[in-house]
Amino acid sequence: MKEKIEHLIREIESFRADTEAQMEDFRLKYLSKKGMIPSLFGEFRNVPNEQKREVGVLLNTLKTKAQEQIERFKAQLDEKEESSEGNIDLTRPANWSNAGSRHPLSIVRNEIIDIFGRIGFTVAEGPEIEDDFHNFTALNFPEEHPARDMQDTFFIEKDPDIALRTHTSSVQVRTMENSKPPIRMIFPGRVFRNEAISARAHCIFHQVEGLYVDENVSFADLKQTLLYFAKEMFGENTDIRLRPSYFPFTEPSAEMDVSCMICGGKGCNICKYTGWVEILGCGMVDPNVLESCGIDPQKYSGFAFGMGIERITMLKYQINDLRLFFENDLRFLKQFEASY
Ligand code: DAH
Numbered sequence: 001m002k003e004k005i006e007h008l009i010r011e012i013e014s015f016r017a018d019t020e021a022q023m024e025d026f027r028l029k030y031l032s033k034k035g036m037i038p039s040l041f042g043e044f045r046n047v048p049n050e051q052k053r054e055v056g057v058l059l060n061t062l063k064t065k066a067q068e069q070i071e072r073f074k075a076q077l078d079e080k081e082e083s084s085e086g087n088i089d090l091t092r093p094a095n096w097s098n099a100g101s102r103h104p105l106s107i108v109r110n111e112i113i114d115i116f117g118r119i120g121f122t123v124a125e126g127p128e129i130e131d132d133f134h135n136f137t138a139l140n141f142p143e144e145h146p147a148r149d150m151q152d153t154f155f156i157e158k159d160p161d162i163a164l165r166t167h168t169s170s171v172q173v174r175t176m177e178n179s180k181p182p183i184r185m186i187f188p189g190r191v192f193r194n195e196a197i198s199a200r201a202h203c204i205f206h207q208v209e210g211l212y213v214d215e216n217v218s219f220a221d222l223k224q225t226l227l228y229f230a231k232e233m234f235g236e237n238t239d240i241r242l243r244p245s246y247f248p249f250t251e252p253s254a255e256m257d258v259s260c261m262i263c264g265g266k267g268c269n270i271c272k273y274t275g276w277v278e279i280l281g282c283g284m285v286d287p288n289v290l291e292s293c294g295i296d297p298q299k300y301s302g303f304a305f306g307m308g309i310e311r312i313t314m315l316k317y318q319i320n321d322l323r324l325f326f327e328n329d330l331r332f333l334k335q336f337e338a339s340y
Contacts, residue, residue, distance in 0.1 A: 001040075001047060005058045008036065012065050017073040026073065030066045037063050102338035105206055105325055108313040109188050110340035112208050115232040119225070121186045121210065126171035128190055132161035134170040138292040139249040154192050154203075164192035168209035169249060172285075172304060175211060176293030181300050182214040188309070199321040206309035211285070213295065213302030219252070219284060222303035226256055226282065233312065234261045241276060250283025250304055261315060270315070277315060280307035 012030065017023040030037050040059060047055050102110075113123055126134075136148055146152065147166060154164040171187035187209040195201045212221065223242065230238045238261065242254040257278050260271035267273040282305035287297035310322055317336070319325075324332050 001043065001055055002051070002058060005040065005055070005062050008040075009058075009062050009065055012062070012069055015069060017077075020077060023070065023073040023077065026066075027070060031063075031070070037066060101334050101336055102340075103325075103333065104313050104317060104319075104336045105309050107336055107338050107340050108316060109206065109208065109309050111233065112229075112307075112309070112312070113186065113188065114340060115229055116186050116210065118232075119228065121184050121212075124171065124175060124185055124187055125189055126165075126168070126174045126187060128165055128192070129156060130163060130165040130170045132163070134173045135163060135165050135167070138173040138289065139169055140286050140288045140292070141248045145248065150194070152194055154194055165189075166193055167191050167306060168207040169304070169306060171209055172211045172249075173289075173293055176213065176290070176295055181295060181302075183302070184212050184214075186210045197323060199323065202310070202322050202326065204326070205322075208307050208309060210282075210305045211302065212304075213285065213290070213300055215300060217284075217301045217303055219303070222282060222284070222305070225303075226280070226305065230256075230258045230279075234258055234316070237264070239265070242282075245281060245283075247281055247283055249286050249289050250281075251286045253281065253283035256280050256282055256305075262318065270318070279312060279315070280305050282306070 008030075015026055017026055027035075029035055032038075037059075040062070044052075044055065044059065117123075132148075135153075136145070141148060153166050156162045156164065168187045168189045168191060171189065175183060175185060175187070189207065189209075190204060191207050192204055195203050197203060210225075212225070223240075226242075227240050230240045237259075239259040241257050243257065245253045245255040247253040255278055257276035259265040260268060260275050260277055262268050262270045263275070265275040267275050271277050282303065285302040285304050290297040290300060290302070310325060313319065313325070314322065
């Protein structure tokens with residue numbers, strides 16, 4: 001009898017009931033009036049007296065276990081019913097997912113930050129409302145430079161001049177004023193120019209500025225850094241070329257082209273059949289600029305660069321109208337999948 005009960009306990013413990021019917025089978029087999037447990041209780045009176053105590057305890061354990069199993073099966077089946085397919089109303093309209101997507105300019109900005117981050121450039125930001133010193137004077141703009149003209153710059157106040165920054169180069173100045181070399185940073189941000197809005201120009205756009213200042217920084221460092229960037233951004237086969245240019249805050253200055261990512265350099269309408277597209281301005285930081293910011297130009301040198309995020313995004317995604325970035329048309333925005 002003892003063995004029989006112990007065997008039943010194990011049997012009950014390993015019983016599975018996945019359906020109502022199986023649960024009912026279990027109940028009938030073990031617990032119903034004609035089930036095994038009541039009949040064992042019936043046999044109990046035949047157990048020799050000296051074993052009654054031990055067998056009694058076992059029998060009660062068996063009964064409790066069986067009842068607990070029934071409770072468990074019930075709970076499991078209830079839970080299953082709540083989430084079961086049979087309960088879904090297939091005629092109900094689907095729930096709309098309102099998850100947004102990242103703006104293409106944000107995707108490309110994040111990618112630029114990531115690419116420079118991998119070679120040790122950190123990120124900082126500066127104010128969009130700037131004074132004349134940080135936007136122009138410290139950057140070596142002569143008094144009569146046309147960029148200081150109302151035609152190009154949105155002034156907020158005159159004398160002293162306060163304006164919406166026209167480029168992120170102003171953040172170079174703020175950074176050099178407040179930190180000592182080595183400096184290896186990029187500055188993403190919004191800039192403002194008094195331009196008529198067209199497919200190729202806007203009064204608000206975005207730039208990423210780069211600045212590297214240390215002892216013995218050379219033009220070769222600049223070139224290699226930009227080559228690395230171009231390959232990471234547009235693909236391993238991308239070439240760069242630097243053309244001499246002029247910016248007041250760099251000497252020498254250059255503009256950088258990358259080999260056309262659309263035609264691979266063969267010539268197409270994106271690169272106007274030249275095989276090259278311009279993506280940024282750069283140069284060696286002018287010693288006057290270092291001096292204005294309290295950095296000794298005898299000891300330190302540096303390079304800087306500035307790129308337009310819109311331009312790079314247009315090239316990367318073959319977008320031909322700048323205005324699309326600012327209209328927030330969902331049909332445009334939802335085409336971009338954020339990998340950054
Ligand atoms: N500030 C320039 C512009 O807005 C871009 C630029 C050119 C930034 C050369 C630089 C640089 O740092 O070295 O057109």
